[in-house]
Amino acid sequence: MTMSIAAHPDRLLPADGGTRAIARELLADVQELPIISPHGHVPADMIADDAAFEDPTALLITPDHYVTRLLHSAGVPLSDLGVGGKRVDSRTAWQRFAAAWPLFDGTASGYWLRSEFEHVFGLPASLVDSLPHGGADSVYDALTSKLSDPGFRPRNLFKEFSIEVLATTDDPLDSLEAHRRLAQDPSFSGRVLPTFRPDAYLTPSDPQWKVRVERLMAEASGGVGGFDGYLRALENRRHYFIEHGAVSADHGVRTPLTLQLDKTDAARLFDSALKGEATHAEQQAFEAHMLYQMARMSVEDGLVMTVHPGSYRNHHEPTFRQFGPDTGHDIPFAINYTESIRPVLQDFGTAKDFHLVLFTLDETVFSRELAPLAGFYPSVFVGAPWWFLDAPDAMLRFRSAVTETAGFSRTSGFIDDTRAFCSIPARHDASRRVEAAFLARLVSEHRISEDRAHELIIDIVDRAPRRVFKL
Known part of the structure; x- marks a missing residue:
C-alpha cells in the first residue's frame, strides 16, 4: 500500500538519501518543541469562549482566502462559498470545494489542508482522496462528527x-x-x-x-x-x-x-x-x-x-x-x-x-x-x-x-x-x-x-x- 502523502515521515525532506538522513536527525531535535506563534489573526474570543466550531465550510473554507481565491480563479463564485457574510448552504459549498480539490495539488494550502484532514481530524487518506470522486458528503459528515466531539474545542x-x-x-x-x-x-x-x-x-x-x-x-x-x-x-x-x-x-x-x-x-x-x-x-x-x-x-x-x-x-x-x-x-x-x-x-x-x-x-x-x-x-x-x-x-x-x-x-x-x-x-x-x-x-x-x-x-x-x- 502506498503511504499517505501527509503521513510520510520524509515529506519535504531532501530527495538525496544521504542528505535526507541528516535532515531526519535534525528534524527530530525540533519536531516536539512547542509552537511559538508571535504573529497571527486567530481571534482571542474564539479561545476564550471555547465554543464548538460551526461546520466544515465555516471552519475550513469560507474564512480562508488561500482556499477561496483559488476556487474563484476556477470559476466558483465567492457567493457560493459564503464569503463576505453571504448566506450559503454549508454542504453545498463543501461540494463545490470537493469538486475542485485536485486544483490544490502542489499548492501550500493543499499541503496544509491534507495535513489537517489526516493529523487534526483523523481522516484516512483514502477518504480524503475520494473528495472529488463522490466522497464529498462522506468527508463532510466525518468532519461534522469530529466537530461535535466535546474534546474538539x-x-x-x-x-x-x-x-x-x-x-x-x-x-x-x-x-x-x-x-x-x-x-x-x-x-x-x-x-x-x-x-x-x-x-x-x-x-x-x-x-x-x-x-x-x-x-x-x-x-x-x-x-x-x-x-x-x-x-x-x-x-x-x-x-x-x-x-x-x-x-x-x-x-x-x-x-x-x-x-x-x-x-x-x-x-x-x-x-x-x-x-x-x-x-x-x-x-x-x-x-x-x-x-x-x-x-x-x-x-x-x-x-x-x-x-x-x-x-x-x-x-x-x-x-x-x-x-x-x-x-x-x-x-x-x-x-x-x-x-x-x-x-x-x-x-x-x-x-x-x-x-x-x-x-x-x-x-x-x-x-x-x-x-x-x-x-x-x-x-x-x-x-x-x-x-x-x-x-x-x-x-x-x-x-x-x-x-x-x-x-x-x-x-x-x-x-x-x-x-x-x-x-x-x-x-x-x-x-x-x-x-x-x-x-x-x-x-x-x-x-x-x-x-x-x-x-x-x-x-x-x-x-x-x-x-x-x-x-
Missing part, C-alpha cells in the same frame, strides 16, 4: 497542538476583554497575547479615518486636543496593550515609506486631513510620518515593531464592493526598503532594545535589501516568508537568499500569520521540515558541521522567535 486543541504562545491582531480600541479572561483563567495555561495594529488610525485616505480618530481621541487622549492629543491617545492605548501582555505592534502598510516631519508641519497635515482637505501627497506624507512615529514609540515603550508592506489591497473593485476586504484579491507588488525605511534607521537603527522586524511579499528584496540591512543594523530582523511566500519552496529560497549575508541569527523565526486555527500545526511542521532540509544540505556540502546544524535548528525554531519578540 479551541482550548483543548490549543493544548493538543502544543501551542505555548499565540499572538492575535487587535484594533487599538479593543477592550482586550477576551485576553483578560484567558490571562485570569487558572485552567488555561497557554499565553494568548494581543498585538497593537493601528493601521486604520494612521491612514487619512481611508474614508473612516476621521471617525476612528475622533473616537480614539475621545477615549484615550486625556482631554488633550489636536495632533498632540492624537499622539497621546496612541501612546496611551499602546500602554494599555502592554498592560494586557502585548509584546509587539504590527503595521500592515502599503509601502514601508517613513518620513520625519517637524511638529508644526505634522500638526498642519493632521488638521488638514481631519477637515478632508489634505491632498493625496499630503496624506501619504502624513502616513509616512506616522510610521516614523510608531518606531519612535516602540523605542520608548519596548513593543517590537513589525512591518508588513507590499500588498495592493482589494485589487478587484467589484469584488470589494460586493464582498468587502480580505476576500482573496490582495496582490503583491514590488517595494523599496533601503530608501523608504532609512529615516527610521538613521534615528533608531542602533537604539538599545529596539526590534524592527521587516517582512516582504517581494522576494527580490530578501537578498538585495533586507539581508544587508539586518546584517548591519542591530535593530533589524528579517521577517519569515509571509502570505504568498509561506510555502516550502519559497521558504527554501528565503533561507538561501538571506543566510549568506545575514546569517541565521538575524531572522524572526517562523510566522504562521493565519486565521485558520486548525492549520497552525501543519504550517509550523512544514517550516521545521524546510529548515531541516536546508541545514542538511549545508552539512552535506561541508559548509557547516553537523553538530552546529543541531544547534542552529533549535535556535531557528525556538530561540529566535523568543529573542526577537522579547518572549
